[in-house]
Amino acid sequence: MSSQLQTKWPATRAEGLRRLDAFAPKMGAVYKAQRNYDLGPENRGGVSVLSPYLRRRLITEEEAVAAALSRHSFAAAEKFVQEVFWRTYWKGWLEMRPQVWREYRVGVERDRARADRYGDLGAALVAAEQGETGIDCFDAWARELAETGYLHNHARMWxxxxxIFTLDLPWRLGADFFLRRxxxxxxxxxxxSWRWVAGLHTKGKNYAARASNIKKYTEGRFDPGYALTPNPSPLVEDGPALSPTPLRSPEPLDPSQPSVLLLTEEDCSAENIDAFPALDWRAIGVLPLANERSQAAVSAxxxxxxxxxxxxxxxxxxAEPKWIEPTPEALVAWVEGSGARQIVTPFTPVGWVRDWLDRARSDLAEAGVVLAEQQRRWDRTSWPYATAGYFKFKTRIPSLIGKLL
Ligand SMILES: Cc1cc2nc3c(=O)[nH]c(=O)nc-3n(C[C@H](O)[C@H](O)[C@H](O)COP(=O)(O)OP(=O)(O)OC[C@H]3O[C@@H](n4cnc5c(N)ncnc54)[C@H](O)[C@@H]3O)c2cc1C
Known part of the structure; x- marks a missing residue:
């Protein structure tokens, strides 16, 4: 497998496209054979390392799937295509169950307060976050995450x-630790994914890390022997209802209104959103909300x-963009100062950016400013199928590709 140094991540679309192009020849048989091997941060040749780019849509899911299918048959690239659609599935699933995100946000603060109050839990949490548990593989991954901002999928699962099951730490604090890094x-x-590992997504089915599996898929870099809890039971929680609710319809944009374009981390390629009409643009603003990921410190x-x-x-x-201080007042002042009545932004899915915009809504309404969102065809077409489990969703992939590419 080829070596790629994974400590440098230029945050540009050009770099995303470069990586996409470099990995495209491997999206078939190579990915299928090698994707489960975590050979360390210097050796990521078996996976695409595209996730920071896809997550912000510096490159899109559509571009990733199209790159795979331009080089390989569907049968050969099926694994890669399915992984990209896992992302789409999770987005649609949460979009139809925003209560799961709300419960996570409240729950993580409850868990943090508990860790602050109880010394043993607090100390165990610090040891885990700093990679000082004495479980070599776990400690190495905690350090790797801090140093690189990335972990291989298999390492994330382990x-x-x-x-959750060996250190007995609250799953939400683990999810928060990941989000911050x-x-x-x-x-x-x-x-x-954290809920899935815990056994809360597919009721009664959790993911148990096994030493033999870690040894095999790290090619012997790690072997935790008997350090891991064998055959743990899934977590049981009184959680929010999981039945799907209707997908949110975004406020439609009014092409006759003077508008400002608002860019957030949710979509960094607004210029290639399908069906974006020509508008009377007055200004472009960027809203940096990385620190909204958590109430604790987010990594630099x-x-x-x-x-x-x-x-x-x-x-x-x-146009030269305005960096908007993340307060509703600053957002309103910028829109009013630009002489616009309408903010246009790419669709904001469930998450911290949407939470922030929801909090700004009353200030915007008071100032008579409309927040209109432009949704991608990819999401509009795929999300309605994320009503049940991934395996049902997966069967739709060929017909979705037929409609979307
Ligand atoms: C506990 C846990 C937490 C995770 N947290 C995140 C997260 O915050 N953000 C995130 O993008 N992914 C997350 N994943 C999913 C997955 O681990 C990463 O998307 C993947 O490792 C990124 O590396 P890659 O780009 O090399 O992936 P590749 O294997 O090359 O896959 C290509 C693309 O498909 C998508 N993808 C692949 N696997 C998954 C998956 N299991 N779920 C969803 N999308 C997938 C990603 O966009 C990825 O870039 C998490 C998984 C686990 C088990």
Whole structure:
């Protein structure tokens, strides 16, 4: 497998496209054979390392799937395509169950307060976050995450499983720890993957990390032997109802209104959103919200990547962008100062950006400003199918591709 140094992540669309192009030849048989191997941060040749770019739509899911299918048959690239659609599935699933995100946000603060109050829990949490538990693989992944902002998918699964079932730490604090450090941190993929490992997504089915599996898929870099809890039971929680609610219809934009374009980390390629009509643009603003991921400190690497991605996104529009201080008052003042009545922004899915915009809604309404969102066809077409489990959703992929590409 080829070596790629994974400590440098230029936050640009050009870099996302470069990585996409470089990995495209491997999206078939190579990915299928190698994707489960975590050979360390210097050796990521078996996976695409596209997630920080896809998460912010510096490159899109559509571009990733199209790249795979331009080089390989569907049968050969099926694994890669399915992984990209996992992202789409998680986004749609959470969109129809915003209560799961709300419960996570409240629950994580409750868990943090408990860790502050009880010394043993607090100390165990610090040891886990700093990679000082004495479980070598886990400690190495905690350090790798801090140093690089990335972990291989298999390492994320093992790490989450050890966090929950061996270290007996609250799953939400683990999800929060990931969000504060992952360059690709995403409300849907992260929260729901942690819930899946814990056994809360598919009721009664959890993911148990096993030493033999870790040894095999790290090619012997790690062997935790008997350190892991064997055959743990899934967590049981009184959680929110999981039945799907209708998808939110975004406020439609009015093409006759003078408008400002608002860019957030949710979509850093607004210029290629399908069906974006020509508008009377008055200004472009960027709203940096990396620190909204958590009430605890977010890593500087994440904030830097966000700033880079937003700078790059704005550079693709000709006007000089305004960096908006993240307060509703500053947002309203900017819109009013630009002489616009309408903010247009790419659709904001469930997550911290949407939470922030929801909090600003009353200030915007009071000032008579409409917040209109432009949704991508990819999401509009795929999300309605995320009503049940992924395996049902997966059967729709060929027909979705037929409609979307
Ligand atoms: C506990 C846990 C937490 C996670 N948190 C996040 C997160 O915050 N953000 C995030 O983008 N992914 C998350 N994932 C999913 C997955 O681990 C990463 O998307 C993947 O490792 C990114 O590396 P890559 O780009 O090399 O992936 P590749 O294997 O090359 O896959 C290509 C793309 O498909 C998507 N993808 C692949 N696997 C998954 C998956 N299981 N779920 C959703 N999308 C997937 C990603 O967008 C990825 O870039 C998490 C998984 C676990 C188990």
């Amino acid at each position: 790490f989450a499983s050890i966090w 992952l360059l690709d941190g995403d409300a849907a993929s992260n929260t729901l 690497k994440v904030a830097d990547f966000d700033r880079g991605a937003l700078t790059d996104a704005a550079d693709r529009w000709s």
